[in-house]
Structures are given as C-alpha cells and as structure tokens.
Amino acid sequence: MRSWPQPAAVLELLKPVTWFPPMWAxxxxxxxxxxxxxxxxGTIALGIAIxxxxxxxxxxxxxxxxxxxxxxINEPQRPIPSGRIPGTxxxxxxxxxxxxxLLVAIPLGMRGLIAVSVALAFAWAYSAPxxxxxxxxxxGNAAVGLTYEGLAWITGAIVVLDGxxxxxxxxxxxxxxxxxxxxxxxxxxxxxxxxxxxxxIRSLPxxxxxxxxxxxxxxxxxxxxxxxxxxxxxxxxxxxxxxIAGLVLVQLAQMAYFMRAPRERALFLSAFGxxxxxxxxxxxxxxxxxxx
Numbered sequence: 001m002r003s004w005p006q007p008a009a010v011l012e013l014l015k016p017v018t019w020f021p022p023m024w025a026x027x028x029x030x031x032x033x034x035x036x037x038x039x040x041x042g043t044i045a046l047g048i049a050i051x052x053x054x055x056x057x058x059x060x061x062x063x064x065x066x067x068x069x070x071x072x073i074n075e076p077q078r079p080i081p082s083g084r085i086p087g088t089x090x091x092x093x094x095x096x097x098x099x100x101x102l103l104v105a106i107p108l109g110m111r112g113l114i115a116v117s118v119a120l121a122f123a124w125a126y127s128a129p130x131x132x133x134x135x136x137x138x139x140g141n142a143a144v145g146l147t148y149e150g151l152a153w154i155t156g157a158i159v160v161l162d163g164x165x166x167x168x169x170x171x172x173x174x175x176x177x178x179x180x181x182x183x184x185x186x187x188x189x190x191x192x193x194x195x196x197x198x199x200x201i202r203s204l205p206x207x208x209x210x211x212x213x214x215x216x217x218x219x220x221x222x223x224x225x226x227x228x229x230x231x232x233x234x235x236x237x238x239x240x241x242x243x244i245a246g247l248v249l250v251q252l253a254q255m256a257y258f259m260r261a262p263r264e265r266a267l268f269l270s271a272f273g274x275x276x277x278x279x280x281x282x283x284x285x286x287x288x289x290x291x292x
Contacts, residue, residue, distance in 0.1 A: 009084035010093060015060040019052030022152040024278060025177070026051045028285035029156025032170050034292025040160050046107060047159050050116060051152050054101040059123035059144075061094035063134070066127040074195035098124075108155075109163045115155040122147045137204040141185040149281075150178030169291065172231070173284050176224040183221035184274050186213060190266035205263075214262035218255045222248060225280055232287050240287030247276040247283070 005013075030037070030044050037044070064071065064080055068090065072081040079085040085093075098120055105116035122143050125131040134140035153174035157166035189196065189203035190213075196206040204213040225248050233241035254273040258265045 003086060005079070005085040005089045005093075009079040013061050013064055013079045013085055013090065013093065014053070014057035014097070016053070018060055019056045021181070021278070022056050022148045023048045023052040024281065025149045025152035025174075026156035028281050029153035029166070029170070029174065030160045031282070032153070032173070032285040032288035033157040033160045033166055034289045035160050037160070043108070043159055044156070046104070047112070047156060050101060050105050050108070051155070054097060054104060055116060055119050055123065056148070058094055058097040058101055058120060059126065061090060061097060062124055063127040065090035065094055066129075066132070070192070070195045070199040070201065073198060074192045108159055111158050111163050112155060115151060115158065119147045119151055134201060136202050137186065137189065137207065141182045141204075144185050145178045145181030149181045150174045153177065167292070169235070170288055173228060173288060176228050177281055177284075180221050180224035180277060183217035183219070184270075184277065186217040186220075187266045187270045187274070189213075190263050193263070210263040214259055218259070221277060222251065222255075225277060228280070228284055232284065235291055237287040237291060240283050243283045244280045247280045250276050
C-alpha cells in the first residue's frame with residue numbers, strides 16, 4: 001500500500017487550471033489602481049503567485065479532502081478516492097499550503113496579509129464543516145465569487161497603492177464581477193448532479209434542475225456585466241463600455257446554444273463563453289485606470 005502521495009497526483013490535487021481566475025482578478029486590480037507599474041513588478045508577481053498557486057491551490061486541496069466521499073461517486077479517478085494520495089495526505093497538504101500562503105504573504109503588508117487570511121478562511125469555510133458553504137449553491141458560489149474575483153481584485157489594487165484603499169469605483173466594479181462569477185461557478189455543478197443529490201449538496205442544478213439553473217446562471221452572469229458597461233458609460237469611458245457590450249452579445253449567442261441542452265453543454269459555455277466575460281474584466285480595469 002502506498003504511504004506517500006505521487007508528485008503528479010499532488011499537482012492534480014492543487015488543480016493548476018483553477019488558478020487563473022484569481023490571478024487574473026489580482027492583475028486587473030493592480031492595473032485598475034491607476035498608479036505606475038514600473039518598480040512594482042516584483043510585488044505584483046508575488047501577489048499573483050499567492051492568489052493562484054498558493055491560496056487557490058489551498059482551497060482546491062481542502063475541497064477535495066472534504067469532498068472525497070462524493071468524488072468517489074462522481075469522479076472516482078480523482079487523486080484522493082483513487083488512492084494516489086493516500087491516508088490523510090490530502091488534509092496535510094491543505095494545511096501545509098495554508099501556512100505557506102500566510103508566510104509568503106508577509107511582504108504584501110498588513111492589509112495584504114489580512115486579505116490573504118480572509119481568502120484562506122473562506123477557502124476552508126467553503127469545504128469544511130461546520131460551515132461548509134458549498135452545501136448551499138447560493139451561499140457557496142457567492143463565497144467563491146467574492147474571494148476569487150472581488151477580494152483578489154481589491155487586493156491587487158491595495159498592493160500597488162502601497163496599502164491604501166482603492167476608490168469606490170474600483171470596489172464597485174470588483175463587486176459586480178464577483179456577482180457575475182456566481183453564475184460562472186454554477187457551470188461546474190452540472191457534472192455532479194447525481195452525486196450532489198445523494199450527498200445532500202444543494203447545488204443549483206441539483207435543487208432547481210438543469211434547465212432552471214441554466215436560466216439563473218445566465219442571468220447572474222450577464223446582468224452584472226450590463227451594469228458595468230452602464231457605469232463605465234456614465235463615467236465617460238464609452239469605448240470600454242462599447243467593447244464590453246460586444247463581449248456580452250457574443251455571450252448571449254453562446255448562452256442560447258447552451259440553453260437548449262444545459263447539462264450536456266455546460267462545459268462548452270465554460271470553455272468558450274466565460275473567456276469573453278473574463279476579457280471584459282481587463283477592459284474594465286484599463287478603463288478604470290484611465291479614469292484615475
């Protein structure tokens with residue numbers, strides 16, 4: 001019997017493919033702050049490394065540990081249920097990555113360290129009892145959206161502002177994209193409907209059914225983007241507002257295709273629709289930078 005985890009299995013547990021959203025949001029925050037980037041590249045690179053390979057990876061390890069029973073039903077090939085990460089190694093890795101995240105975050109300053117601590121607290125509360133936010137699709141996805149997008153964005157701005165709080169405009173745009181992320185996260189729940197129902201996890205597809213959940217996620221994805229483009233237009237950033245409007249129209253066309261078979265096409269929308277929403281984040285970040 002294997003007593004040590006396979007290195008490849010550890011990397012799979014930490015899920016590098018999931019690191020991009022908070023890293024991107026952190027970069028958006030740094031850009032939106034409107035201050036010169038020159039001389040701050042090292043700090044920005046450190047922040048991006050913390051948000052992705054450390055904090056986000058911690059959340060993935062913790063989630064897989066506390067989801068090991070439902071994964072044995074839905075995805076038995078994953079590292080923990082397959083035995084490639086044996087015993088309590090999944091939990092140990094999550095704890096180790098938590099400690100490493102806090103240690104590496106010290107150079108970001110007090111507010112940066114507080115932001116990382118809050119993100120880690122949400123990462124554990126999402127998966128671990130007694131809170132286990134993911135038991136409720138509304139609460140769990142809101143918590144992840146808040147930390148993956150909003151908190152990462154605001155932290156990126158704080159870091160380049162040398163610890164100062166960003167403007168109300170930046171906080172508002174970050175909050176709106178956090179809300180939109182709730183819909184994006186729901187896409188991931190379509191693949192686990194049976195296991196979620198068996199284990200009592202009240203994801204939106206499991207409780208509302210695939211069709212109604214699809215309507216909800218599309219609305220939650222799109223409406224914040226519409227508000228963002230409206231705000232940018234009202235602030236005089238008409239070019240950015242027009243660009244985001246174009247991105248929204250592309251998503252509408254893709255969502256029409258997705259809605260005809262949401263369970264089968266959730267991966268399609270995730271792969272080909274979500275990038276247009278993510279691109280809008282950077283458009284908004286540069287618009288905010290120009291308004292600073």
